[in-house]
Amino acid sequence: MTVFQGSFAATDRTRNPEEQFAEIRQKVVDSLHQTLDSTKHGELFPTFLVEAVENEVWKHPRRLTHNTVPPMDVRDFVRKPYPVGLGTTVEIIERLIAGNERAMLAWKRALPGGAVLQLPTPEEAARNSRTYAVRNVSEALRSGGHGVDSLPHTLLHAIELKAWEAFETPMGNIYRNTTMVQWITSKPPQGLGSSIDRVRQLLTATERAEAALVAFDKEMQVAPGGAHNLTGRNQHTPKVAGEGEVKLNNVKDDQPEYPMGNTAQYGIRRLRKAAEAGDQAASHLLAQVVDETSKMSVHRACVEMGWRKAPDPLRVMQAAWTNASQGQRQAMLAWLSEQATVAGGGKA
Numbered sequence: 171m172t173v174f175q176g177s178f179a180a181t182d183r184t185r186n187p188e189e190q191f192a193e194i195r196q197k198v199v200d201s202l203h204q205t206l207d208s209t210k211h212g213e214l215f216p217t218f219l220v221e222a223v224e225n226e227v228w229k230h231p232r233r234l235t236h237n238t239v240p241p242m243d244v245r246d247f248v249r250k251p252y253p254v255g256l257g258t259t260v261e262i263i264e265r266l267i268a269g270n271e272r273a274m275l276a277w278k279r280a281l282p283g284g285a286v287l288q289l290p291t292p293e294e295a296a297r298n299s300r301t302y303a304v305r306n307v308s309e310a311l312r313s314g315g316h317g318v319d320s321l322p323h324t325l326l327h328a329i330e331l332k333a334w335e336a337f338e339t340p341m342g343n344i345y346r347n348t349t350m351v352q353w354i355t356s357k358p359p360q361g362l363g364s365s366i367d368r369v370r371q372l373l374t375a376t377e378r379a380e381a382a383l384v385a386f387d388k389e390m391q392v393a394p395g396g397a398h399n400l401t402g403r404n405q406h407t408p409k410v411a412g413e414g415e416v417k418l419n420n421v422k423d424d425q426p427e428y429p430m431g432n433t434a435q436y437g438i439r440r441l442r443k444a445a446e447a448g449d450q451a452a453s454h455l456l457a458q459v460v461d462e463t464s465k466m467s468v469h470r471a472c473v474e475m476g477w478r479k480a481p482d483p484l485r486v487m488q489a490a491w492t493n494a495s496q497g498q499r500q501a502m503l504a505w506l507s508e509q510a511t512v513a514g515g516g517k518a
Contacts, residue, residue: 192233196253198222199232203252206262215266216273223276228255244280249294251301251338297344300333304353307333311364311372318372322382325373329385334361350389366390374434380468381460387439437468440477451475 198221205215222228228247232239239254251257267273306324313320328334334353336346345360347353353361354369373379373386441459444452455474458466472478491499 188231189233192231192238195225195227195230196232196234196239198225198227199253199256203256206256206258206266216270219263219267219273220276223280226280250342251298254342257298257302296331297336297338300328300331300335301337303328303331303333304337308358308362311362311369319376321369321372322376322379325369326382326385329382329389380434380438383434383438384442384456384460388442434468437472437477441468441471441475444475 198218201218202215202222205218228244229241231241234253242250242255247255248258248260248263249255256263263277267277303324307321307328310318310321310324329350334347334350336344338344339359343359347356347361351366354364354366355361357363370386373383438456438459441452441456445456452475455466455471458464459468459471469478473480491502494502
């Protein structure tokens, strides 16, 4: 993490100075926000706060990637969601600067006339939480690679908050969606600009996503069209390029919209419905499936419920033999020879 103290004096003379200052101000805000929740760099928060106060970053434009944040009152700067503001409270700021005399004096100067900052209202605090949840899901979807691993956690949090119902963009616009489907499929900034199929595929391809899949499946039940048409599309809905081509399993290839057969989401749905109907075994297995510390898989749970057949050990070995290299086959033959000798009472 870089400390930007003194950087307001170091600018590139070939560029517009005010544009550079606007970028530097936002970097200071970025650093403030990072250290708010950081256990590793939290000790740097007073330093960034002093620089922010000395340069009154909230009173001047700040440059984001595609937009400019207009000047605002220090009250709004503290309360508004990041990156427009800090999205925090007075208590948190004062806790982080406690004992740092320079930062405490600077903070006092930021409140002219002894003004007292107002805490976010309960509605504003809830909207801030939803805003962060929406941003985190969006970043997980855009990141690709290992970044997608955070999708189950971030999506589950967004579902718990129903974050799509009302959230704020960096420029202060508030957007609302009535359902998760609308949020996922609408173009940014109204939604994520994705599809139900893609989100579902990413979840099923990620480890320990069972709890998110349960919440995702349950929320989709309220989508237009019900459980058998989770996207709400019908014959009048324009087809989006690339959609409808993905096969979710090898049992119901003619119905890609409705997970069936051997998919993880179908197994979870069946477990959940059985548990809700009072089946204690299903309830116990579902709790294990969604428990990140448990080794219970969806497939194994379905086998224990009698819904799926356990794999035939002979077929498993035959499949392994077919896919094995020549060296692996030789090692297997040597091992089998040893086992046969031991079973026959001879010496290995």
